[in-house]
Amino acid sequence: MAYSDFQEFLSRLDAAGELKRIKEPVDPYLEITEIADRVMKMPGGGPALLFENPKNSSFPVAINIYGSRKRMSMALGVNDFEEIATELAAMLKPEVPSGIVSATREFLPKLSTLLKMPPRHDSGPGRCQEVVQLGDEVNLDEIPVLHCWPDDGGRYITLPLVFTNDPLTGKRNVGMYRIQVYDQNTTGMHWQMHKTGAEHARISGAQKRKIEVAVVLGGDPALTYAATAPLPPGIDEMLFAGFLRKKPVHLVKAKTVDIEVPADAEFVIEGFVDPTESRLEGPFGDHTGYYSLADMYPVLHVTAVTRRKQPVYPCTIVGQPPMEDGWLGKATERIFLPLLKLTLPEVVDMHLPVEGVFHNIALISIKKRYPGHAFKVMHALWGLGQAMFTKMIFVFDDDVNVQNVQECLWRLGNNIDPERDMCLVRGPIDVLDHASRSLGFGSKVGFDCTRKLPAEGFGREWPDVIKMSDDVKTRVDAMWSRLGIN
Numbered sequence: 001m002a003y004s005d006f007q008e009f010l011s012r013l014d015a016a017g018e019l020k021r022i023k024e025p026v027d028p029y030l031e032i033t034e035i036a037d038r039v040m041k042m043p044g045g046g047p048a049l050l051f052e053n054p055k056n057s058s059f060p061v062a063i064n065i066y067g068s069r070k071r072m073s074m075a076l077g078v079n080d081f082e083e084i085a086t087e088l089a090a091m092l093k094p095e096v097p098s099g100i101v102s103a104t105r106e107f108l109p110k111l112s113t114l115l116k117m118p119p120r121h122d123s124g125p126g127r128c129q130e131v132v133q134l135g136d137e138v139n140l141d142e143i144p145v146l147h148c149w150p151d152d153g154g155r156y157i158t159l160p161l162v163f164t165n166d167p168l169t170g171k172r173n174v175g176m177y178r179i180q181v182y183d184q185n186t187t188g189m190h191w192q193m194h195k196t197g198a199e200h201a202r203i204s205g206a207q208k209r210k211i212e213v214a215v216v217l218g219g220d221p222a223l224t225y226a227a228t229a230p231l232p233p234g235i236d237e238m239l240f241a242g243f244l245r246k247k248p249v250h251l252v253k254a255k256t257v258d259i260e261v262p263a264d265a266e267f268v269i270e271g272f273v274d275p276t277e278s279r280l281e282g283p284f285g286d287h288t289g290y291y292s293l294a295d296m297y298p299v300l301h302v303t304a305v306t307r308r309k310q311p312v313y314p315c316t317i318v319g320q321p322p323m324e325d326g327w328l329g330k331a332t333e334r335i336f337l338p339l340l341k342l343t344l345p346e347v348v349d350m351h352l353p354v355e356g357v358f359h360n361i362a363l364i365s366i367k368k369r370y371p372g373h374a375f376k377v378m379h380a381l382w383g384l385g386q387a388m389f390t391k392m393i394f395v396f397d398d399d400v401n402v403q404n405v406q407e408c409l410w411r412l413g414n415n416i417d418p419e420r421d422m423c424l425v426r427g428p429i430d431v432l433d434h435a436s437r438s439l440g441f442g443s444k445v446g447f448d449c450t451r452k453l454p455a456e457g458f459g460r461e462w463p464d465v466i467k468m469s470d471d472v473k474t475r476v477d478a479m480w481s482r483l484g485i486n
């Protein structure tokens with residue numbers, strides 16, 4: 001089910017008792033973070049918050065809107081986001097390929113046939129252009145952008161959908177890259193080196209041209225999720241959002257850049273990045289729970305801000321998990337599992353615990369068939385899109401419930417001979433990893449926690465897990481109520 005815009009989603013949350021309206025004037029400088037952090041740490045993720053009177057701005061601030069299983073599911077228009085995985089799995093089932101090479105070849109066309117909701121191109125102006133501020137009228141200070149944590153380098157837009165077009169093919173990309181606000185019309189552009197926005201900028205740099213950018217805030221929440229999703233290159237996030245919401249996304253031309261933007265967004269910040277220019281960005285209290293260090297990043301020069309007459313500013317904070325973004329990650333874990341199985345049919349389940357901050361820890365169960373199978377799965381993951389960032393992979397047999405971290409710790413402690421079962425590799429590392437030897441490059445480790453085969457150098461007998469026999473269980477079930485044990 002689709003939402004016409006972000007504010008309709010807020011109304012639905014309100015009607016479902018999922019939104020807490022806060023009338024008290026609260027400061028976007030640190031205070032909103034402290035309140036939101038306490039709420040996000042509540043069991044289940046607490047309610048979504050709408051600060052109706054943020055200090056120094058006339059626009060309300062919405063935060064923690066994705067911050068529970070229920071709201072993340074509502075954002076995608078389903079009762080539970082697992083339904084999307086089930087739908088995808090059913091669509092993909094008849095044609096599961098057998099090997100990684102054929103899977104890769106078949107992956108894109110197959111996915112394309114799934115995505116039959118291409119965006120619509122409206123003549124405009126869109127509702128996101130009810131107010132248009134050009135040139136000197138631009139003033140980003142009007143937006144209640146949070147200064148999230150005490151040692152942050154400044155204020156950051158934290159839920160931006162960054163639109164760019166590939167300078168060679170014209171193909172659109174939408175990624176979520178934080179935006180540091182430097183002054184009224186200049187910001188940072190934190191597209192990390194591995195991300196598609198950075199690739200677009202590299203190409204335009206090689207052509208000695210500036211790259212146009214539109215930073216979008218709001219719209220149907222499925223659009224915001226799509227911007228975070230690890231889609232294969234070439235799959236349009238707006239097409240994917242159309243698939244999720246079962247309705248095309250309506251786009252209009254931006255005012256000062258040659259980019260189409262969602263017609264019903266709350267705010268659009270238009271501008272350009274000069275690939276020859278960079279400026280210190282950060283530090284920023286990040287997903288990892290640590291400050292990511294300041295570094296040189298491109299600069300966005302704002303040429304226009306367009307907005308609704310009465311917009312709501314959507315944002316989040318990141319920090320020590322669990323946080324709101326953990327639910328965006330959980331949705332990705334579930335929705336992308338069927339797509340992962342397309343390449344790796346032996347994978348049964350996957351769990352990226354929220355404490356692992358997306359890529360630090362992956363728990364994977366597989367149907368093991370041959371010697372070295374767990375290692376094959378690790379290497380495939382390290383070669384697959386953003387899964388390449390996974391720092392620690394633990395591979396288990398299919399009878400292990402990888403959603404149960406306690407069970408995983410028990411199995412892994414028992415089932416490994418570290419020297420034999422550990423695999424160390426070097427490669428690209430998430431830019432946010434502060435422990436790696438250099439920015440974006442370091443080592444990763446995999447542990448084969450499966451039952452070992454003789455051909456894997458295991459010459460002994462592998463013991464069974466202790467289990468009570470069924471007939472005894474039945475007898476005890478029958479007498480249980482008589483025993484008086486609660």
Ligand SMILES: Cc1cc2nc3c(=O)[nH]c(=O)nc-3n(C[C@H](O)[C@H](O)[C@H](O)COP(=O)(O)O)c2cc1C
Nearest residue numbers: 174175176177178190191192195196197228229230
């Ligand atoms: C709340 C949030 C903030 C993020 N901030 C950044 C960021 O500042 N820079 C970045 O490169 N990726 C960031 N990401 C991750 C990207 O959005 C994600 O990797 C996305 O798939 C990138 O899209 P792309 O492949 O089109 O570049 C963030 C994700 C979330 C959920």
